[in-house]
Amino acid sequence: GENVEQHPSTLSVQEGDSAVIKCTYSDSASNYFPWYKQELGKGPQLIIDIRSNVGEKKDQRIAVTLNKTAKHFSLHITETQPEDSAVYFCAASPDYQGAQKLVFGQGTRLTINP
């Protein structure tokens, strides 16, 4: 089955700097890669996602890149703000429109220092 590895487990950056979180996956059939932000005591919220037919996607300060050959994808947050502090999870699924399950990475606790 699919296995998703996420690094680093914790990340601390100065406000205004950029943060990068990386994930690798094992199943070449995976074609949908979402990123979630989870605040304490809440469910995960989708912040950006990418499908295998594109290599990069950007939404304001957030971007995701995908390298299908190497089976890795990354989350980039620029101009970080204190409200970006949270736990971020990457995930992979072989079928966006079907009933296939998401497999999550281990999570990254991001802390933005004022």
Place this chain on the structure above:
Amino acid sequence: GAVVSQHPSRVICKSGTSVKIECRSLDFQATTMFWYRQFPKQSLMLMATSNEGSKATYEQGVEKDKFLINHASLTLSTLTVTSAHPEDSSFYICSAKGGRRGYTFGSGTRLTVV
């Protein structure tokens, strides 16, 4: 956008009793719902996948007789933790998927068994 409502947000129950958690898709029909369990500072672990009108598929190591899942309609799935014990204390999260919509997560339920 897609909204998934999960109730209750917090519940405390006595050891040996049962607890029911509801997950509702408010503005779309969820053909598939997923139930996750999350321990502190850990990732989301899939417990089971349920399709409307059929029996849930449980992940390896998850006791189906202890964690009863009912997906009786396209907008409602329930998870019942039977004969709860302190080790069942955790954060339970549902996710709903339907049509072309991606995976939408509920806000989670913090279960404490005393």
